[in-house]
Amino acid sequence: MKFKTQMEAAKAGYITEAMKIVAEKEKVSCEYLLEKIAAGEIVIPRNKNHNSISPEGIGTGLRTKINVNLGISKDCNDLDMEMEKVQMALDMGAESIMDLSNYGKTYEFRKRLIDKSTAMIGTVPMYDAVGFLDKGLTFIKAEEFLDVVRNHAENGVDFVTIHAGINRANAEIFLRNERTNRIVSRGGSLLFGWMMKNDQENPFYEYYDKLLEICREYDVTLSLGDSMRPGGINDATDASQIAELITLGELTKRAWEKDVQVMIEGPGHVPIGDIEANVRLEKSLCHKAPFYVLGPLVTDVAPGYDHITSAIGGAIAASHGADFLCYVTPAEHLRLPDVDDVREGIIASKIAAHAGDINKLKDARLWDLEMSKRRQALDWKGMFEIALDKEKPKRYRDASIPEEEDTCTMCGSMCSARTMNQILDEINTEKQYESNTR
């Protein structure tokens, strides 16, 4: 069958190569994928021009995926360093990389990235608009924004963040409902500025059908951005955020009519007590489209440790049904992350994804079971082999060798695993002896 998008194929009951690969990876049936992709509950972001990709599915019943943000900017403009981060992200099993480049040779970096990356690639065309069109933001004409999207689509980008939900009506709601952190989405704030300065409708909202044509042509998945996500926990779940989410739900249906795959982006900064409601709201208002959360950070007071504040929120969100986590690094709110920050961010995000999966996928905890068995057996080599990070635990143990080799310096001779193994062995030996001599 000739098909434009995975969704079109699924609706026609046609199993694509990408679906076969995803079914194999996730240990689900192709029939399951067909049903869920047709319904919009699962997406496989895979641009027809991204040849190096190893496709991944995102959505109901699949493992929670993670995204790594990278890219060059005016203040950090070193292509090789960014490619080093790319390699690390791939090595550590990130399923997605977003190229947020917004300065200089964005095309060159994007090209290298797409040529190399087995992970899916996302971009925010809005960030690249000024550079690509080579004119000041307010002078860009509405339809010109689509030229940037088309260029990224041709390049092979698998999904694009589009802030189509912050239309005039929602901007008015925002202006009537004061919040502490106004619009913290970069793309959203730029579009809000453009709309206000030019007194026009949001170009992505106004020309949404044209946008869908581009996405359909290359099978670019739409990641509908949440311009009005809360930027502080006291702004969470407010009128602006939910009004935009309602609009994103409407836009989702329109995309599905054209067989364009859709994800919905979500907060942000959310107190623990609001996270489940945020997931439920997205699933309801956006018709079960996959939910891609940017955190959520559960407190605002810990700059330098937002990989932890977001691991807490991400794990809870994933456990309630969020499908895709955007990593957050220790550098969040402070600077562009360096290579170490990227590493810390990936690990924290993968912990959150897996902790959430334990709650929603039947077999996710088998990994933990295997680790627990090796831990009880004091099989140190075996533990390191299956650890999320294989290097750090080994380094830690090597730095502090215990007197008694099978233990560690935490408990030494009081090692409870060893004590229990010895006692239960003795009890079992006695029982064996009693039953043999009875």
Add this chain to the structure above:
Amino acid sequence: MKFKTQMEAAKAGYITEAMKIVAEKEKVSCEYLLEKIAAGEIVIPRNKNHNSISPEGIGTGLRTKINVNLGISKDCNDLDMEMEKVQMALDMGAESIMDLSNYGKTYEFRKRLIDKSTAMIGTVPMYDAVGFLDKGLTFIKAEEFLDVVRNHAENGVDFVTIHAGINRANAEIFLRNERTNRIVSRGGSLLFGWMMKNDQENPFYEYYDKLLEICREYDVTLSLGDSMRPGGINDATDASQIAELITLGELTKRAWEKDVQVMIEGPGHVPIGDIEANVRLEKSLCHKAPFYVLGPLVTDVAPGYDHITSAIGGAIAASHGADFLCYVTPAEHLRLPDVDDVREGIIASKIAAHAGDINKLKDARLWDLEMSKRRQALDWKGMFEIALDKEKPKRYRDASIPEEEDTCTMCGSMCSARTMNQILDEINTEKQYESNTR
């Protein structure tokens, strides 16, 4: 009034100096404390011989507190390094320090610690039994274990972990119900071994009334240990764990009859979906006694990062009502923590405690609100002043100075906070102009 324990005073309606200090710190009334301490829902661990202490309350309606584990052992026997960790814990605002020393000059370190520490001090006398009594574990007589507790009480220890719940009956339940990680509590596994080798009842269970007399004499708070806490997420909420919790609930009531304050220790390793149930079970079976959780770690697969796996679990537990979090460091399961590990552990635990408090205490989020305001105002100095860790964010920013001073290198000229402040200023100026010229 002459009183033996805070609980005795509270039952008599007498407001102690410690209560006044706690009321002031927590911004609650002394009457509230009286009621909750009398009911056992709040404890103020404060040995009458610990003179340097600045008392803290733990329990319903109060901020979630954190504990830092330290201590000398055979493999790491450097008193000065441990005192360095103590200083750091105090500087970083840990409310409690547990001295888990189990080798060599435990008395000397304990004495230095108690003389210095404004934080409450806890110990596990069982760890010190072999050293204090100077004989092999199996040769210790039942009542001799109480001598160790009495010694710690005299020294000024504010709370002691006592594994009185793993009695013969519960040990039988454990033997009938196989689990992957058998008994991971050090004290619990030693007691289990002692009981099996000597074919006797748990000495702390058998001589519980004598134990209570010691605790009452010095107002030592009992922290009833959970010997059978799960050591892997697949063992969570099993028969052994819950059977012991029932016994801890019975022991709680007996302690309260003697005016002895009680906390209940909890897991351990627990999948996200079980955490709320674990808190509810403790509050129900143990009559709302404060819950002191050791984690919980929400996955077993991330050695090297268990400060993060436990921050996730601790935040969720605290949000549902856990009152006291034992910190976990990146070194957990691998080695004794060094100074940096202790620091990472404290920060992660404080994040978890505060994230939980946001969900259960009305005013906890005012801190976040203040941070959000300073963030919107791009007041970098102001952000660092009130950050949980004041040093790391500043170091991060200083390492990567943006071209435009008010932004950071993450977004540079696309800084959404700056963009929004500019646009809304313009809108407000226009409105002002219109209203002035109308």
